[in-house]
Amino acid sequence: MDKNIHARKADIQPLKDTIQELLKAYRIQGKVTQAKVIASWEKIMGKGISLKTKELYFQDRKLFVNLTSASLKHELIMSKTRVIQLINEEVGHDFIQEIVFL
Structure with missing residues (x-):
């Protein structure tokens, strides 16, 4: 019986x-x-910024x-690298490679 417990x-x-593992297996990660x-x-x-965001995809x-907001768009374009870094830190890995502000 001890062998079953250890197994x-x-x-x-x-x-x-x-x-x-399930998320990877079903390719939905x-x-x-x-x-x-x-x-x-x-x-x-x-x-x-959230209030001035119309859509994310x-x-x-x-x-x-x-x-x-056009002025916010310009401001965020200038700090694109930092925004990518913040997002990747939140999700725990390098997920976003590029961000496009429209």
């Missing part, structure tokens, strides 16, 4: 790891990360951000 313990892994970026947009960028590993 089971060897098979046990954290739930987080199991979920990650990217979609989950996209949803996390959209859901966290206000947290990442702040309420002011992805194409490959590019994030497109449609804004309602």
Whole structure:
């Protein structure tokens, strides 16, 4: 009986790891990360920028951000690298390679 207990313990892994494996197996990790970026947009960028964001969408590993303010668009273009860094820090890995402000 002791051998069965040890065999089971060897098979046990954290739930987080199991979920990650499932997401990879079903090839939906990217979609989950996209949803996390959209859901966290206000947290990442702040309420002011969030209120002036009309739409967020992805194409490959590019994030497109449609804004309602031309001056904000210009400001964000100038700090594009930092915005990418903030998003990637939030999701925990290098997910966004490029960001386009519209």
